Amino acid sequence: MSENKDITNIANRLAKTQNNIELIAKKFNRATNSVQLMAVSKTKPNEDVEAAYQQGQRIFGENYAQELANKASQLAHLKDIEWHYIGPIQSNKTKIIAQAANWIDSLDRIKIAKRLNQHGEELNKVINVLIQVNISNSETKSGVAVEDVDDFAEALSELPYIQLRGLMAIPDKKDDIGQIKNEFLTMKTCYHALQQQYKQIDTLSLGMSGDIEPAIECGSTLVRIGTAIFGARN
């Protein structure tokens, strides 16, 4: 049956992805357990998430607020699953994101952070966040400018239901590995500076299917992989 075939494919692709991460970590003298894998399941059905979960995958990423909310409630029986929201955050969606997500990795506006803090208080839930950094300085990409990260982190430290855990970035250019690596190195520096100031900082999310190697080389602790695990999206 095609469903069983899909599940076998996901198990195989997941194992291959984990193996790849281990090989790259070894290459750069990093402990294999220092790089975690987020399975990006956006647009994919619940069965695909369950298939990956059955193989031991626990961290999942979603880009669309309503889709995250639906999956989180329909898959509530999957214990200790960890949902990360990694998409753009609209003001009118902050509540459902705060309810469904364990982590929000794409935070880049104080106004949004304050709303999330309010929801956290109402839900009695501390929300883990990453600051999304506009590493390529592009006008279209979301994210906080590198030079503004300090001020942003300081503002977050005043919100009791927001727990800053680190940084996330998405490079603009997908084909220029030299530039991507430079940008990742800037992220590494920025991350270490943040760690000096706040003791709870433990997550640097860099790397997708196409740039996982420079990401791990530059210290990523959480790579975000969709296509390589679940196949192409429609």
Ligand SMILES: *Cc1c(COP(=O)(O)O)cnc(C)c1O
């Ligand atoms: C979709 C997405 C990914 C996964 O991308 P793939 O190319 O499918 O591996 C990772 N990070 C973010 C922020 C995404 O939106």
